[in-house]
Amino acid sequence: MLDILFGQSYFLRFDPKLYAAMQPYPPLGTLFAASYMRENGYTIGLFDAMLSESEEEWAEMLDKLQPRYAVLFEDNFNYLSKMCLLNMRQAALRMIGMATSRGIP
Numbered sequence: 001m002l003d004i005l006f007g008q009s010y011f012l013r014f015d016p017k018l019y020a021a022m023q024p025y026p027p028l029g030t031l032f033a034a035s036y037m038r039e040n041g042y043t044i045g046l047f048d049a050m051l052s053e054s055e056e057e058w059a060e061m062l063d064k065l066q067p068r069y070a071v072l073f074e075d076n077f078n079y080l081s082k083m084c085l086l087n088m089r090q091a092a093l094r095m096i097g098m099a100t101s102r103g104i105p
Helices: 016-021 030-039 056-065 080-100
Strands: 004-008 044-048 069-072
Touching: 004 030, 004 056, 030 044, 044 056, 056 080, 069 080
Parallel strands: 004 044, 004 069
Antiparallel strands: none
């Protein structure tokens, strides 16, 4: 069983300008947080929503990895994504609901 599944809800498909340019970037804050926890003895999984088609891929990882905890670490809400913020916030809430429905805090 995995200790922590880290994820973020920045789906590139919600950001038409960046999606058209197809210039994804890594979720550095999420990676740093996961790295810190791994260095402190926790087993870590990572879900990067950037190129995912839907939140269902998060659900699949929850089912496959069965983490003790699920953490959404958001570091991608910058000034360029404000127009897409509502969609990403709703995705984050759906992802939280998916973890909660599985009994994963």
